[in-house]
Amino acid sequence: MIKAVLTDIEGTTTPISFVKDVLFPYSYEKMEEFVKNNLQNPQVQKIIEDVKKEINKSDASLEEVIEILKSWIVEDKKITPLKELQGLIWEEGYKSGKLQGFVYPDAYNKLKEWFCSGIKIFIYSSGSVKAQKLLFSYTNYGDLNYLFSGYFDTNIGNKKDKQSYVKIAKEIGFNPSEILFLSDNSDEIIAAASAGYNVIRLVRPLDAEYIDNFPYKQVESFDEIEIGRL
Ligand SMILES: [Mg+2]
Numbered sequence: 001m002i003k004a005v006l007t008d009i010e011g012t013t014t015p016i017s018f019v020k021d022v023l024f025p026y027s028y029e030k031m032e033e034f035v036k037n038n039l040q041n042p043q044v045q046k047i048i049e050d051v052k053k054e055i056n057k058s059d060a061s062l063e064e065v066i067e068i069l070k071s072w073i074v075e076d077k078k079i080t081p082l083k084e085l086q087g088l089i090w091e092e093g094y095k096s097g098k099l100q101g102f103v104y105p106d107a108y109n110k111l112k113e114w115f116c117s118g119i120k121i122f123i124y125s126s127g128s129v130k131a132q133k134l135l136f137s138y139t140n141y142g143d144l145n146y147l148f149s150g151y152f153d154t155n156i157g158n159k160k161d162k163q164s165y166v167k168i169a170k171e172i173g174f175n176p177s178e179i180l181f182l183s184d185n186s187d188e189i190i191a192a193a194s195a196g197y198n199v200i201r202l203v204r205p206l207d208a209e210y211i212d213n214f215p216y217k218q219v220e221s222f223d224e225i226e227i228g229r230l
Contacts (some may be wrong), residue, residue: 002198003178005114006152006168008159009125009132011184011207012063013107019127022102026093027086028073032066034089035202043088050081087130099193101135104204108141110222110230115147119227122172124152124181126159150178160187165195181228184208 007041010016036185038044039062041095051065052058060068072082093099102166111121123132129151136144150172182190184202193199193216203210210218219225 001178002119002180002230004120004122004149004172004174004180005111005173005227006122006124006165006179006181006192006197007129007190008112008183008185008202009123009135011204012182012202013103013111014135015104015204016184016188016207018102019104022099023086023090024073026099027089028070030089030093031070031073031085034092035062035069035085036064038088039050041088044085047081047085048158054079054081074149083128083131083224087128087134090131091134094134097138099138101137101139103136103139103144104140104222104229106222108139108144110225111144112146114227120149121147121174122152122168123148124156124159124164124168126154129155130155150176159185160190160191160195165197169197180225180227186211188212200225 007013010019019138035044035048048062048065051068052060055068057064069082071086072079090099094101114121125132127135130154132151133145136148145147152168154170156167164180169179177198180198180200181192182200182202183188183192184204184207186201189199189201199216201216202208203218203220205220
């Protein structure tokens with residue numbers, strides 16, 4: 001019997017394009033202005049120092065640091081000071097109403113239905129826990145964080161690694177057989193299944209395609225997921 005749902009975000013509850021076409025360009029456009037307006041913020045000061053360390057150039061100018069940060073966005077580098085700074089830029093964007101998180105209507109309706117029937121819902125995404133909470137704080141359906149009992153990012157481990165799912169099951173206090181994992185990524189689905197989870201792969205028409213002979217269930221929308229039947 002399913003007692004908990006663990007869900008991915010990008011390509012599952014939210015279009016991949018939201019991150020690629022909305023969040024990343026926003027952080028690129030706001031980078032210079034944000035850094036220059038927040039030079040007194042100790043967090044920003046630390047991030048600037050971390051960038052200099054990363055590029056081994058302690059005398060790098062502010063302009064150089066900003067250019068490096070922007071080039072990392074273009075190259076989609078997963079570098080900690082960049083992620084931290086993006087988190088701050090997005091936070092300001094959400095709070096000011098310039099950014100809004102997007103959740104598919106079918107995902108919203110089904111998550112709410114599960115929540116109301118007592119199923120515990122958890123998030124596992126490669127975006128930081130801070131970024132996850134922000135996205136769900138300011139969505140097209142308002143603040144949705146009440147739906148979730150916990151959040152995991154890659155601090156618990158790689159999403160394609162079976163051990164990450166073993167650890168999450170322990171942490172949330174459910175047997176893998178009681179958990180349903182949802183993701184668009186086939187490697188993540190296989191990793192969770194090998195840890196004993198129930199799994200369903202989301203195939204959002206804009207973001208993914210059905211895989212022939214995939215050994216696990218694939219659906220286009222949360223509407224097709226009937227938890228009582230698993
Ligand atoms: Mg995904």
